[in-house]
Amino acid sequence: MKLKIIGFILAIIILFIVSCESEQTIEFKRYYSAGVEVYQSHCQNCHGANGEGLSSLIPPLTDSVYLKNNKAALACAIKSGLKGAIIIKGKTFDDVMPANELTTMELAQVITYVGNSFGNKLGTVPVDQVDTDLSKCN
């Protein structure tokens, strides 16, 4: 009898853990799959379907170190554009990235998508995080 109760409690705990986990996964998937569409309509022409960029004109998005080190600056860069030289995968890029009119939600979605594609593993970048990041834009 005791064993049954313990087993029942254990089962509930396991269920909790599983459902918690899947809620996070669901959140991630929601951001990620919406991010695919934002990427396709705003980024893909230049950065390519596989984030490959274009020779020395447009940087690839496959430099996981750069994205990781600049994670908090990504929202501002996408929203207001980028000027000046940056070094990506050892190559210097000094052309202009134009500003993109995206909502905070769209920014969170596209950063989550890019941040977890092309060899990057940044995890979910939720909308409140992007909000915080945007408040620090120059």
Add this chain to the structure above:
Amino acid sequence: MRKLALGLLVVTLWSACKLNSNDKKVLPIYGNRKPITKTVDGKSVTDTLYQTISKFKTVNQYGDSISNKSLDGNIYVADFFFTTCPSICPIMHRNMLSVYNAFKSTGDFKIISYTIDPKHDSVPVLKKYADKLGLSGNTWWFLQGKKDSIYKLSESYLVRKPEEDAKQQFIHDGSFLLIDKQKRVRGAYDGTDPKQVDQLIADIKELQNEPDQVIAQ
């Protein structure tokens, strides 16, 4: 009797198929055409006059003068672009790079990209653009000419005439045009679609195998 008829039908159909498979694909010739009657050796002969690319004068990324004559004897692919284009140009030139890489070592072949923003796209700007794309040599030229004449020239390539909208943004056509040695348009492809660009590469090979005709002057 019926069997015989059936047999005949089968043979006919088979040979029809066989005939078709021997037919070589010939690329169409686009544009207006008109019949002309010439007198050759005292006899009047009717020939077809096809639409060809108009004359032009430009400068390439090396500062060399390039005219329609510079392309004599070449099969070439043309497009219209500008270096600061944020929308379709990067994808067009990513795709054009596949064409470049497929034919950069073959003779009698060129790619030319006319800038529709000659005010900004000077020779040094075009050179820098070509360098950044990773190009060298004379297979792919970026051409700067007078804006009005380039816009007018686009008509003979059968593409939408470039224009500037209210915000002074340039609007242009994303087509790649395949031009034969007689300077006739033989194909138009959506430069933003990798599948159509694959077709373009196949068609260039087809055109290279076409027997040379009289080169139009």
